[in-house]
Amino acid sequence: GAVVSQHPSWVICKSGTSVKIECRSLDFQATTMFWYRQFPKQSLMLMATSNEGSKATYEQGVEKDKFLINHASLTLSTLTVTSAHPEDSSFYICSAGGNGGPYNSPLHFGNGTRLTVT
Amino acid sequence: DAKTTQPTSMDCAEGRAANLPCNHSTISGNEYVYWYRQIHSQGPQYIIHGLKNNETNEMASLIITEDRKSSTLILPHATLRDTAVYYCIVKGDSSYKLIFGSGTRLLVRP
Numbered sequence: 001g002a003v004v005s006q007h008p009s010w011v012i013c014k015s016g017t018s019v020k021i022e023c024r025s026l027d028f029q030a031t032t033m034f035w036y037r038q039f040p041k042q043s044l045m046l047m048a049t050s051n052e053g054s055k056a057t058y059e060q061g062v063e064k065d066k067f068l069i070n071h072a073s074l075t076l077s078t079l080t081v082t083s084a085h086p087e088d089s090s091f092y093i094c095s096a097g098g099n100g101g102p103y104n105s106p107l108h109f110g111n112g113t114r115l116t117v118t
Numbered sequence: 119d120a121k122t123t124q125p126t127s128m129d130c131a132e133g134r135a136a137n138l139p140c141n142h143s144t145i146s147g148n149e150y151v152y153w154y155r156q157i158h159s160q161g162p163q164y165i166i167h168g169l170k171n172n173e174t175n176e177m178a179s180l181i182i183t184e185d186r187k188s189s190t191l192i193l194p195h196a197t198l199r200d201t202a203v204y205y206c207i208v209k210g211d212s213s214y215k216l217i218f219g220s221g222t223r224l225l226v227r228p
Binding site for chain 1 (some may be wrong): 152154156158161162164165167178205209215216217218219220221
């Protein structure tokens with residue numbers, strides 16, 4: 001159980017275009033999802049917290065107008081990288097909490113989306 | 119959330135136990151210790167978590183010291199597929215949010 005599916009697994013786009021990444025919780029409902037970014041040989045960096053039915057909460061230094069997050073249902077959150085540039089090339093990973101509540105329930109992660117902006 | 123300190127890298131022989139230490143000396147009473155691992159180019163995989171008692175599951179054992187200031191993740195019989203970056207994370211009980219540190223790069227040698 002507790003499977004998180006991310007799509008696409010990789011995408012190549014041209015500079016200036018926008019890219020949408022989907023994150024779905026397949027067998028549970030997730031009121032909260034998280035988006036991370038990971039550059040080569042570095043750790044995961046939390047970008048934002050996605051809250052179902054309300055605005056996302058962004059970490060310091062993350063541009064909310066560039067990284068649009070929508071969490072319209074309990075099983076789907078989307079991250080749109082707008083006007084992508086080569087420096088946005090990275091590995092984007094989403095995660096969602098399980099049904100057990102945050103006090104004793106792990107986050108489950110998708111398999112990531114590798115974005116390459118040319 | 120409390121900060122954790124892990125060795126940058128470790129190695130062990132296939133079939134032997136891998137013991138990965140983590141220091142979390144500023145952990146507070148309601149914070150759990152979580153372990154995840156990330157195999158190259160994949161999302162992190164949950165391994166185990168605990169509050170103060172030792173825990174064991176099909177993947178690993180977690181030993182937490184009595185003062186809770188450090189812990190050890192034990193992979194009892196490491197295989198080549200256990201080569202990954204292992205993250206020890208301390209998390210409070212009111213949020214799902216996980217903040218990743220640098221982790222330990224474990225190399226399992228044939």
